[in-house]
Amino acid sequence: MSSSNLRQPDPAYKDRNGFREHSALLDKDHPDDVTLRNHRFAQYILTQKGHYLPSPDALRELGATKSQPVETIDSINEKIKDLQEQHVRDLENLFAFQAAEYRQEMRDHQACYDDSAYMDIDASYPDQVAFRDALEDLEKEMRQMGRFKRDMDDGLSMLRYTHLKTLTQLNAKRNALRIRESQARKDRDAQFPQTIEEYHQITDRDVELRVARFLTSTATEQEKMMDEFGWPYRYVQPLLTIYKSNVGPLSAIRLFMTISEQLGTFSGGIQR
Structure with missing residues (x-):
């Protein structure tokens, strides 16, 4: 049906939801x-x-027993x-x-x-x-x-x-x-652990993988990830410093990354 065949709104009823006043015949x-x-x-x-309307007592009981x-x-x-x-x-x-x-x-x-x-x-x-x-x-x-x-x-x-x-x-x-x-x-992606203890407390596997990937990446890749996830340098610096200066306590991160890559977790690139 062409638009010319449709019933066009009357300008007199503008801003009235398209309907006439109830008193207009x-x-x-x-x-x-x-x-x-x-x-x-x-x-x-x-x-x-139409539907059957329950009694006021039934409505009150329904509201008290069932949460939205x-x-x-x-x-x-x-x-x-x-x-x-x-x-x-x-x-x-x-x-x-x-x-x-x-x-x-x-x-x-x-x-x-x-x-x-x-x-x-x-x-x-x-x-x-x-x-x-x-x-x-x-x-x-x-x-x-x-x-x-x-x-x-x-x-x-x-x-x-x-x-x-x-x-x-x-x-x-x-x-x-x-x-x-x-x-x-965005708020979750912007979070970054400050210590190795905070890293091990991460419950979201995607976040855990993302941080591990960041720590084991090159400086160029780290810059890209900081821009992508909104990580300020001051947020990543504490854990990054610990990782670089003391690889022993963080060896689990490297192992975690190796296993994840073998399973193809990062086959498509950085995972969210």
Whole structure:
């Protein structure tokens, strides 16, 4: 569908989330259309999306016994996947509901008894002419279905807005977690043991390998690693000095490096 065929937003509703004010009527000549539309759509939402509401005591008990799980990037990705799948089902249900509404309305119109064909309209009687014109206008309105099209567009817009609002919130949470994890990784990479005891206390194997690789590298490679991981010279100097002046206590580092390289740990270069 080309962009020219899409319903464009009205500039009058800018900064209002794309929706009309609740008091603005679509058709001033038929104000009840909005009320009927809202009632039908509310009944549809209650039928499709409604849930049993627990009692206040049950809610308090639920809140006291179950703690909120910690959100992670993986858990948010799963929520986004579930949300998108649910949105597809919601669209399918909405279109089926709207099609059934349209079909029923057309059947009701076809079942109406139109006696105008058996009437002799006398143009000299304004009431008869007005009656005939009203019937023609009704028939034209039913063929065009302008009100029904607006109802369909509004129902779809509200459903899409609710979906995108929830999706935006989940994306914001995921981005915040990614930034937090990235910063934590940078902080972890920037850490460097000051003594051999601190080196042996490292629990992260990647960090342990990285420090060992640094100590056994050439001066040029060490400079590159300091730039890459944000290690100031004053951070690496104490352990580097110990390593150079007293290889004996640090012989385990060389052995650790040899075994790691034999296993291919560093086959792809410096590992994070």
